[in-house]
């Protein structure tokens with residue numbers, strides 16, 4: 678779907694087609710950019726738009742900028758206001774996927790650290806593919822980057838070449854998405870989402886030291902399991918062969934929301950969309966739109 682007609686670009690709201698970066702910018706030479714993906718949910722009963730976890734995403738963007746040794750005066754408030762000023766001007770009455778990006782705009786050397794640019798683009802967005810039916814995953818022959826190579830826990834765009842290669846391989850081989858193992862051979866995550874599976878009624882997810890992104894929604898799901906269902910998630914290393922025999926499994930993330938997994942390497946999960954996955958999806962839909970009033974601090978009213 679095309680994005681909304683205007684974007685936040687270096688402090689101004691301008692037509693999307695005018696939001697341009699020089700081909701001579703450092704970002705084009707060295708992929709020196711970091712970003713966030715955020716969702717906003719339209720509540721049609723209240724005619725209100727809520728941005729989900731805007732503060733947490735903007736805080737993570739600050740960490741990404743810092744870890745990539747980019748120097749910036751932008752703080753979390755700046756990134757939050759960039760999103761809110763755009764949405765308050767455009768007044769969209771629909772669900773959106775919002776991308777905040779910060780890039781190194783210098784035309785200089787590899788060790789340039791400033792100046793930075795900031796752009797926010799919002800795109801109408803529905804539920805992810807396979808939300809009702811479940812998706813087919815392939816354990817990739819690509820290994821997830823590790824923390825001695827790149828900081829896997831943040832969203833720097835260069836990390837995404839690893840996930841893109843895995844995704845392309847999965848699609849060419851007839852699957853919907855990839856599941857990457859880390860350099861220790863343990864389950865890490867999908868190219869753009871974190872991974873949960875359920876065995877004998879216990880939800881399990883890899884640790885944040887498994888070379889996964891420090892996902893906001895993974896943390897939310899762990900909290901929701903506890904608060905909504907009284908279930909503790911086991912956070913630990915996971916083997917490839919144990920996920921093959923899961924009762925149910927799902928991906929979580931801003932784009933993925935809660936996407937059920939029907940099979941992994943053609944091993945079918947006991948349920949393509951299990952009871953826990955379905956229950957989480959329902960809670961997710963209610964809380965993100967504000968139909969369920971739990972955790973008002975998770976939603977920023979536009």
Ligand code: PMP
Nearest residue numbers: 869870871890892893894930931
């Ligand atoms: N892993 C990767 C590599 C991602 O790109 C994403 C999406 N941002 C996730 C996990 C899920 O993260 P979050 O819940 O913060 O959206």
